Amino acid sequence: MIVGQAPGTKVHNTGIPWNDRSGDTLRGWMDVDRETFYDESRIAIIPVGLCYPGKGTMGDLPPRKECSEIWLPHILPHLTKVRLTLLVGIYAQRVYLGERMKENLTETVRAWREYMPEYVPTPHPSFHNLRWQQINPWFQEEVVPALRAAVHRLL
Secondary structure: OEEEOOOOHHHHHHOOOOOOHHHHHHHHHHOOOHHHHOOOOOOOEEEOOOOOOOEEOOEEOOOOHHHHHHHHHHHHHHOOOOOOEEEEOHHHHHHHHHHHOOOOHHHHHHOHHHHOOOEEEEOOOOHHHHHHHHHOOHHHHHHHHHHHHHHHHHO
16 A cells, blocks of 8 residues: 555546656556556555645645545555555654654664564655655665565565
C-alpha cells in the first residue's frame, strides 16, 4: 500500500493518483512500471488526508486531520492483504507511525529498518525534495535498494 498526501491539483484534475513527475520518481524508487503500479489487485494507493486540503502560499496545505480520522477507520479494515506500506512524506509518517516517528523526516527515514517489514518511510518524491535527496545520498544508496527488493519480493 502507498500512503501519500492528498493529490495535488494536476493529479486531482486527471483523477489518477501519482500521475505526475512525483509518481514517476516513486515508481522509479519502487522499480515498477505504470501497469503494475496501477494494478489495484497488487498495489493499494490512498492519501493520508482523504480530502483535498486547499492551496497554501507554498503549495498545497497539509492534509486535514479530521478527514483521516473519519475515513481511515472505514477503509483500512477492507485492505486485508497489505503486507508492506510505503509512508510517503512526513504527513503519512505522522498518522501511521505516531509516537514511533523520530524527531523529523530525515531521522525517521534514516531509521527505516526499525519500521520494516510493515512500513518503509520515504520523503515525498516531489521536485521540492531534490535538495533533501542530494544532501542525504544514503537514501538512494540504502533505502531505495531495500524498498525495491521488498516490493519485488511481494509482487
